[in-house]
């Protein structure tokens with residue numbers, strides 16, 4: 001037994017001992033043993049002592065250095081770095097727990113010159129993150145908005161909601177009069193009398209208890225503009241046609257806008273009290289625009305009314321409610337509110353005031369609201385009769401005070417459950433719009449100008465001319481005016497004597513024009529500004545060169561040259 005114990009000890013200890021021996025001696029003995037060579041200098045003891053001193057120092061230095069770097073590498077943690085579509089360098093560094101300057105240095109190596117506060121895109125960030133050995137988790141900007149608009153409602157939660165109606169039609173056919181007449185039929189406000197309409201939408205409660213929400217959009221352009229922002233809020237379009245005037249250009253436009261939005265139309269043939277009213281003529285005229293009214297065997301309801309005499313208004317309301325029934329308009333009132341900003345203004349003494357249309361859910365006083373890039377707590381809420389209310393349900397237009405600033409009409413809004421969440425979403429949106437703005441900045445270069453001319457957006461070349469003398473200013477202006485044709489020409493925004501200054505740049509910027517300097521230069525601030533704003537400055541000292549260049553630009557405008565170089569055919573397999 002003792003024998004085996006000893007043996008065990010020995011076999012256990014032997015490798016340990018050799019390790020211990022090896023560790024402190026890699027400097028000299030080890031190296032020498034490994035090379036197996038014995039040089040003359042090594043053989044001479046004196047020489048060796050001198051050398052070893054230096055090598056000891058070197059080894060210590062090496063050790064010291066390795067101690068500095070090794071612990072860092074040892075505790076290096078591979079992180080999951082969440083990167084959105086754009087991120088500031090500082091934020092990226094923070095998320096990787098690296099120093100900002102190091103990240104900037106790495107970016108420089110990639111040829112990306114940025115400061116800490118500047119943003120880089122996710123592709124660039126990915127290169128950096130992998131260079132530091134972290135894992136990237138790319139998230140879309142929109143990911144923050146997940147859950148902003150709540151889930152779809154369950155069928156059993158849905159209750160019918162009031163229809164949202166937009167009134168359209170040719171000017172002076174009686175849109176405003178009709179809306180006013182409707183308002184007077186409201187069981188509450190109508191009786192109170194003298195309602196001052198102060199918001200761009202209102203709800204009418206009929207004697208039957210049914211409600212209709214009218215949106216007071218000035219014309220179909222606003223309707224389409226809202227739609228282009230993704231705010232398809234209108235359920236039904238009431239198209240007003242004056243019985244004595246018939247289908248007019250804006251009537252046709254309104255039809256096309258409503259059709260493009262796939263919103264059902266109800267025809268209100270107005271001014272039926274007029275002696276020359278002829279509804280049959282209207283029916284036939286509408287037929288030419290594919291509007292087949294009921295009277296002609298079609299599907300489209302047409303009601304003959306008089307706004308000023310308040311005749312047949314209830315028939316029109318019935319038609320709206322009938323159409324609404326067909327559409328089965330439903331919403332869940334028992335959830336947090338969501339909807340659309342109809343309009344928003346900054347009012348003195350009241351702050352940001354927004355008119356909201358609730359599409360689903362119920363908005364309560366004190367709710368935290370995110371609308372576009374703004375958020376706030378609902379402090380005061382009032383209905384279209386200027387009455388303060390505690391809550392508002394689906395289909396209701398409501399005026400809200402308490403937002404931080406004014407959102408944009410057509411923005412959607414939703415209630416979120418915390419201020420932190422509100423901040424998170426709005427900060428993301430602000431950042432996104434800042435990026436969009438900064439990318440849209442480089443306007444006004446000659447190339448872009450040409451593309452605007454090509455697309456017919458620009459028929460005039462806007463110029464700011466600065467020269468050294470009055471004589472040259474006049475000579476240049478006179479010659480430039482002469483070279484224009486009736487299709488394209490120069491538009492002299494401003495001309496004057498003296499150096500090019502910031503005001504010249506801002507003027508050119510606002511009109512997306514060029515700045516021409518004749519025998520004058522731009523001052524430093526103007527130069528900076530032109531770089532920043534992407535405004536082009538051209539310098540000349542020979543008047544003919546200036547004229548020739550402008551002529552070339554104008555002729556370039558007249559005939560944008562398109563060249564095609566045929567490279568070959570390919571077939572997609």
Ligand code: GDP
Pocket residue numbers: 169170171172173174175176177178270271272273274305306307308309
């Ligand atoms: P809008 O431009 O479509 O908003 O039209 P308005 O509502 O401003 O009406 C234009 C003009 O038509 C006004 O002078 C109204 O008094 C008049 N008007 C509107 N509806 C009627 C109606 O039913 N009968 C008559 N006789 N005039 C009307």
Ligand code: MG
Pocket residue numbers: 175176177
């Ligand atoms: Mg009007």
